[in-house]
Amino acid sequence: MASHKLENDSGSYSENEENKEELGLKKQKKTEPEADVQPNGRLESRISKLTVPSHEMRIVEDYSNKKNAERHSGEIQAYAKFAGSTWTYYVKKIRLILGREPANQSLKGKEEDNEEVDMNFGPSKVVSRKHAVVEYNMQGQTWNCTIYGRNGVKVDGKLYKPGEVVRLSSGSVLDVAGLQMMFVLPNASEQTITEEKVGEEMEEAEKSEESSVTIENNVYDNRKPPYSYSVMIAQAILSSPDCMMTLSNIYNWISTHYPYYRTTKSGWQNSIRHNLSLNKAFRKVPRKSGEQGKGMKWSIEPEFREEFIAKTKKTPYKKTPPPFLCTPPFTLKRENSDHEHTSPPIPTPVRNQSPSTPKRDGSPMTEETHSESKDREGGSYKTPTRAVLSDIIASQDYSPDPSTISQPKNPASASPATNAAYSTSSPAPFWKYVAVPNPHDWPHVGSYDTISPYRNPLNNHMVYSQLPQPSPRKIDEQMHDLQGVDLANGFEGISSWRESMVQKLRTANSGTSAPASPLGTSTSQANPPRPWGSVSEPIPNRSAEVENKQQLETSVGAGKDNDHAVRAILDASVSMEKQPTAQQPSEFTQTGQARQPGLGATAQANIEEHPSAQHYIRTPNPDVRSNI
DNA sequence: GGACTGGTAAACACAT
DNA sequence: AATGTGTTTACCAGTC
Structure with a gap:
């Protein structure tokens, strides 16, 4: 360039x-x-x-x-x-x-x-x-x-x-x-x-800063790092806050942290790819819709993270490995959830591991992983433990190198409940009511878009409610939440914008035969009336407004419950925010499902048959020898 | 010696 | 067309 x-x-x-x-x-x-x-x-x-x-x-x-x-x-x-x-x-x-x-x-x-x-x-x-x-x-x-x-x-x-x-x-x-x-x-x-x-x-x-770079270069210099490819990949992935990384970023991370890999290119990168493909600890995660770039993102199967952390800690070098910024989403549980009732059958998202194929990663097959394998063979996906990595990090069992961590003094955000006191997350109380990710973007199998309220599969949190609420929640309760957060504490109130969105909801709701709008009744009981109509930035442009309106109409007008109406508003705000990129082509759009690279025709057919299960599907190949 | 792990090379298909 | 990404196979060396 x-x-x-x-x-x-x-x-x-x-x-x-x-x-x-x-x-x-x-x-x-x-x-x-x-x-x-x-x-x-x-x-x-x-x-x-x-x-x-x-x-x-x-x-x-x-x-x-x-x-x-x-x-x-x-x-x-x-x-x-x-x-x-x-x-x-x-x-x-x-x-x-x-x-x-x-x-x-x-x-x-x-x-x-x-x-x-x-x-x-x-x-x-x-x-x-x-x-x-x-x-x-x-x-x-x-x-x-x-x-x-x-x-x-x-x-x-x-x-x-x-x-x-x-x-x-x-x-x-x-x-x-x-x-x-x-x-x-x-x-x-x-x-x-x-x-x-x-x-x-x-x-x-x-x-x-200076010492950090110097140490790293001195310690690893051009020597081959003591980690296997899989461990380095895991380090890279775990160093990213969202626990996912593209292949090219993994390359970058490795060559940045281990100078040995700066000199040559093709060989080790081939091995990285080989490892990602073959090692069952790694799985592909589709990019967010609208997110550009080649290829998938890679993440680590939860049950392997501990193992990788342990391997990372076993370095003969004195230099501690790079910090893990990954906020561990260890709660991919689907057990006893409504999802099982609302989702179509999901193809087993892992490759077969026949009893005759021993585990090749050298790690002892714990009861936990063993039972997990069984569970998977039975077709259900169950994560063994909750917040394992966060526990490790929080207990400082693994202590990142203070010279390389960017936020050493902030408490780990292992739990969103602590976010209110966590300075990186200040906008979250506002944003989480607005930027509800489209369920199609969530990197997990299952049909979450029929569930209300959403449960974020990555952290198992209910998206709309701060506390678990009986579903469906009344819209006035939702509004109560909407009014309960404000940025005004800092420099400005964003309440007027929020009110404008709620105003839209009022309008949309009153124009339908949906149950009498509780907006002006119970809400006003719960909260004093607020001045309406002070619409201010961010103002969506015309097309976004039309799109938002359409979403409102289709959602509310279709006779869905209030919950869906609120969701429509919130989704609309997402599209508004994402507007600059929303029209970019994507591998995974909501309407069409592009064929995932590497998927065979059969797997693709499965996806088409069960659209909600498109994520994470790997084509099991019984003939493939597991490398790890 | 066999099983297993990890590394390397390469062919191939597909996507960008 | 070139390049990047992902999958698969094959082989080798080292370790247990």
């Missing part, structure tokens, strides 16, 4: 920045008071000291505090903000692309390159077109930053390279091509908590 060449030519920005700092070129400018944020002494002071590179950065101009003040006379609704010394970017989407705008919009490159850049760090080509993606992870309820740009991104002083994923928390300082910005979540109390940590965290991170 041209940008890579230029980046090579221009060298590493971090070095340049260090030089600039030495030369006193680091710009420090006092932040102008922001209309929407109460100046917070120490935090503000830190933000004002964030650096701005000497080269031009569009975002600094486009989102200067001055322009922001002119642009926004009143409220600004946002999930978070990136605060620079003289500029502020408000996060109004759950997925942001950080990068450089194309020099010529008419030049169309790869589809991937044509994604619209939200935060434009151009025109300097030190920044890649798609340099990083900041995205809210609904499973882990965290904000994550995935690095794509060749020059990487520094987070809290540590340089992250392409393929790596960093969990962001309030107070995280990102450095893109020398431009520093603080990621700030709206919750004031968390902000205060984080603020106190920011200083020392930054200092420690800066201290550790």
